[in-house]
Amino acid sequence: MSKLILMVFLVLSIAFLLFSSSIYADDAVYIKKPVAYDANLQKEGRLVWQKNNCHVCHQLYGLGGFLGPDLTNVAEKGYNYMDTFLKVGVNSMPIFNLTKEEKLHLFEFLKATNASGSANPKDYKILMDGMIVQK
Ligand code: HEC
Incomplete structure (x- = not known):
């Protein structure tokens, strides 16, 4: 026995x-997207994100407010893209008068979220063993 x-x-x-x-x-x-970002500056950027309540209207990984789009991977569109939205504002997004430094930090934060993966569920597949991987 x-x-x-x-x-x-x-x-x-x-x-x-x-x-x-x-x-x-x-x-x-x-495998993660090989996007370089500054680890210290991205922490500052997260504070800018929190201080200005971006999450009230935007999501990161699908979590947050739903007035605006998910911004997890918006850094792929470049700094100027983000900058324009902040300067001009659109529809229900107000203008944010951030300093150049705050905006650079914010972009570093968005680069970090982008480097951590994709927010689009269609970018993932489930393997035979139950693991979920990015395509
Ligand atoms: C009151 C709600 C609101 C807040 C707060 C807000 N946004 Fe937005 N944002 C929007 C809306 C709505 C859009 C979509 C506008 C459109 O495309 O017509 C948008 C669009 C954007 C876009 C373009 C996204 C894309 O994929 O085209 C960026 C970048 C952005 N916002 C960044 C920010 C950042 C950074 C903050 C915080 C500093 C912020 N927003 C705060 C409502 C908001």
């Missing part, structure tokens, strides 16, 4: 090790 328990334990241990190593060997899970 104790031999059987030992066998079951052994088989489960081996299965666990094989499964774990196959997951950690899978690069796809860890």
Whole structure:
């Protein structure tokens, strides 16, 4: 009887090790967009984001207000794109009179969210083993 328990334990241990190593060997899970951003400046940028309540109207990863679009990956459109929206304002987005420094920090924050992945659910697929990876 104790031999059987030992066998079951052994088989489960081996299965666990094989499964774990196959997951950690899978690069796809860890591939992130190689976008460089300054880690310290992006922290400042997050404060600008919070102070100005951007999240009241915008989402990051689908979380936030729904008056404006999700901004997780808006950095891909470039600094000037963001700058224009802040300067001019549109429809229900007010004009934000931010300093050049605040805007640079804010953009660094948006670059960081962009580098962390995509907010579009269609950019992901579910693998056979249940892992979710970015396409
Ligand atoms: C009162 C609501 C509101 C707030 C607060 C707000 N926005 Fe917006 N924002 C909008 C709306 C609505 C749009 C969409 C306008 C359109 O496309 O006609 C928008 C659009 C944008 C866009 C363009 C997005 C795209 O993909 O085209 C950017 C960038 C942006 N906002 C940045 C910001 C930032 C940064 C803040 C915080 C400093 C902020 N917004 C705060 C309502 C808001």
